Amino acid sequence: MGWFKRLKDGIQTATKNKKEAPDGLWNKCKRCKKASTIKELKENFYKCTSCDYHVRIGSHDYFDLLFDGKYTELFSNIYAKDFLEFTDLKPYHTRLEQAREKTDLVDSMTVAEGKVNRRPLVIAAMDFSFIGGSMGSVMGQKISLAVDHCLDKRIPLMIISKSGGARMMESAFSLMQMAKTSVKLSQMAKAGVPYFSFLTDPTTGGVTASFAMLGDVNFAEPEALIGFAGPRVIKETIKKDLPEGFQTSEFLLDHGFLDFIVNRKDLKTRIGDLLHLFTPNSVPSEKVSA
């Protein structure tokens, strides 16, 4: 037998013996494949230093980028439960435990209150790493409480969407969160408290078809996937290839569903500007305080 012939098929090395570069040092860009150090990436607002690709980041990364230093996390004591005892390839409660362990998060949404350029703002941000950023009862309740908090203190709300849509394991309960979040946002609109919807990669399904499209101002990161139906579903339905750039932020801006697209390096300034214009009296004027 030739020495070059494989005796056993497949990879024999156990996962635990796999040799890998240590985590947290390097990032290889998904798009241009060029490497940069995590430090460089972070300094560049988590964008590829070569091609400006916006790497997916989590809720706390956005809080760090946007808030003036300190912020307070709100409603962190709300946990999902496997009310329907839903089991697909694994039970939902196992999925939840694994997601909590893997991400160190409670659920796919974290809410925090802080200041952006000295003006108060409540941000509700999603984590795609937690079951695809899916919307279940917890997300609905956090948005509901965030709205009450914002109405009470008359502080603007910003939701950062990054989600595959409704959480199937909560079946109709997740579907009803579309209605729940919408009725709450109708109270914001009626009270004249601003709500900004910031869409990031990806925002699809029930999240897009409810609060993500309902901002007083809707804006997105460049090249984010945004849509109602996922591209695979559409492709299977119409049995045709999808046009280039379909369902990107740029596509939505062009079709009139976004107000603007913002590069992550300009995000804080832009939100600061919105807060300045929508809530001019939220900072004591310089002259008075001086």
Next chain:
Amino acid sequence: MVFLEFEKPLESLYEKLEKIKQVGEDGDIDVSQMVSELEDKIKQTRKEIYSSLTGWQKVQLSRHPERPYCLYYIENMCKKFVELHGDRYFNDDKAIVGGIGNIDGQTVVIMGHQKGVNTKMRQYRNFGMANPEGYRKALRLMKLAERFNYPVVCLIDTPGAYPGIEAEERGQAEAIARNLIEMAQLKVPILCYVIGEGASGGAIGIGLGDKIFMMENTWYSVISPESCSSILWRSWDYKEKAAEALKLTPEHMHGFGLIDGILKEPLGGAHTAPMDMVKSLKRHIKKELAPLVEMSVEDRINARIDKYNSIGEYDVRSVAVNENAVAK
């Protein structure tokens, strides 16, 4: 008659019945006793089959090709009905129909998803899958109802909002979202009925109201069992399992408090006695509208908001709140 897979025992009984009737007609033999015995047996078998339907069987019944669709109910419930077309922006969606009608002296604005009755019409109606224009037409009609202070009735029967290129270009998500926030604050009563399939955003896009009901052989879910199977089990073969796991039947939905009640159907499904179903829907609408019409606008909207705001199952744990987490 079209028999579903799980109705096979009925089909053979019906065949037998036909044969015996034929014999009776051909010869001079008295078959009346045999006929009545068989008819009893059919009734009994039907009862047995229908007393314990699975989720997937309800899904199949909701899609029964002879099942009455939206316009059938509207035309038979309303003494007068004028269909109104178009969203005034782009075109007239054929998968959502609606207009102004009169149910026993009460003018209502009534609308719903419409499926086609034959192959040609099914295509024309896009299988009950609406484009954004459908949702925008529905909203236009609701605003019209608000202007003239008429209650709104929505009949839901859709396998989902249409997933197509043009639908995305014209903002399928925005159209559904807009309806949700507008229906939340609509000043007139809104009654919603799932009369067939209640799939996901396509259903809830005209499904936010003061009271939500489901007919007995229908389903309401965040996703169709087929798509759920393909996503979570990564195969199309688990649709029965998915239908059970999703707990999408009217009985489950009512048990969870997500709907306000169930409308009984004639034994064997709405299609076996469609006019009976029309009458029972009409009675139900009249009964449910009466108290809603009496309420003040403010009370009604507040109750609607509370109704949806209370939906959700989660634990509130006592954990140390992450006060003043310091950034950077």
